[in-house]
């Protein structure tokens with residue numbers, strides 16, 4: 001086999017991530033590489049940190065991008081806050097809650113699992129009952145925006161409950177950061193991780209994290225060394241940490257951080273609340289169009305994520321055939337159902353740069369065409385007008 005350069009097609013990304021990366025971010029990625037301890041790079045790191053604090057709505061000093069994907073941010077939170085023998089209340093209502101349980105076990109801690117049905121939010125009452133049964137629990141972990149189902153849970157209420165029981169909280173905000181209301185300090189959350197490829201519309205492979213002063217205190221008080229050398233925040237702090245000299249820990253992904261900086265700058269320019277409102281509006285337009293076609297949403301309106309729309313696959317429709325037709329005919333990617341929802345739902349992402357009227361209208365047109373070709377019983381000719389009516393109202 002002879003190898004040659006790889007030229008990917010220009011897809012439209014409307015799955016569960018990555019989302020479309022704006023040209024401005026890709027351009028930043030291709031700027032000259034400089035040393036990761038270059039004074040100019042160090043000042044860029046400071047700016048990234050303050051832009052991340054803005055995105056998280058937090059003054060947390062320990063806020064930085066972990067040089068690895070969202071899953072590494074998840075692991076960073078667990079390995080730094082947990083010691084063997086700790087008891088953790090972990091909420092599971094989809095794929096990512098399940099991964100949290102796995103992290104807890106691998107830290108040698110005891111997982112008290114609070115289960116909720118896939119497609120439903122985490123039950124605050126069940127978590128309260130779990131704290132009553134396990135007063136020794138010193139951590140609560142849950143997912144803000146469950147990308148596997150399209151549901152969000154109540155961060156403020158769950159973090160308040162953790163505080164009431166002297167426990168810290170770990171919150172997965174991989175899909176929520178930049179796409180829906182998230183106020184880390186006001187809501188009293190302790191350790192949060194996110195990803196760059198969802199509502200930040202940056203390239204994949206970096207995980208912003210933030211730790212509250214209480215979480216930092218627990219890290220400093222640890223007796224048992226963090227099981228991961230790479231993710232040990234005491235060591236990473238030496239490189240990213242504020243005042244003192246930066247010490248070499250690992251080589252930061254310099255160009256990927258140019259890209260992250262640019263995408264965070266775009267978020268700041270738009271304004272966080274304006275970005276949240278944009279995600280909401282495009283979500284409403286998409287839902288109006290899908291329902292006009294006769295499709296049904298899989299999640300109750302009260303708990304739907306604006307950036308990840310779970311749609312029921314109509315009876316008799318070939319899931320994989322529809323998705324490959326969308327990809328082959330329209331260069332459009334949507335997501336398949338995961339786990340318990342495989343074959344039952346599609347997941348249409350409206351994340352970051354992929355949350356626009358253009359994306360909504362293209363997706364509705366393409367889906368209508370493909371479903372019509374497949375002989376699905378849908379109503380044609382109504383979806384565009386239904387979506388546009390939402391935009392007309394604003």
Ligand SMILES: *Cc1c(COP(=O)(O)O)cnc(C)c1O
Pocket residue numbers: 017069070071072074096143145146147148172173174175195204205
């Ligand atoms: C995507 C995602 C992750 C994992 O992020 P990776 O960058 O794929 O490692 C974790 N949690 C949630 C909720 C996600 O949507």
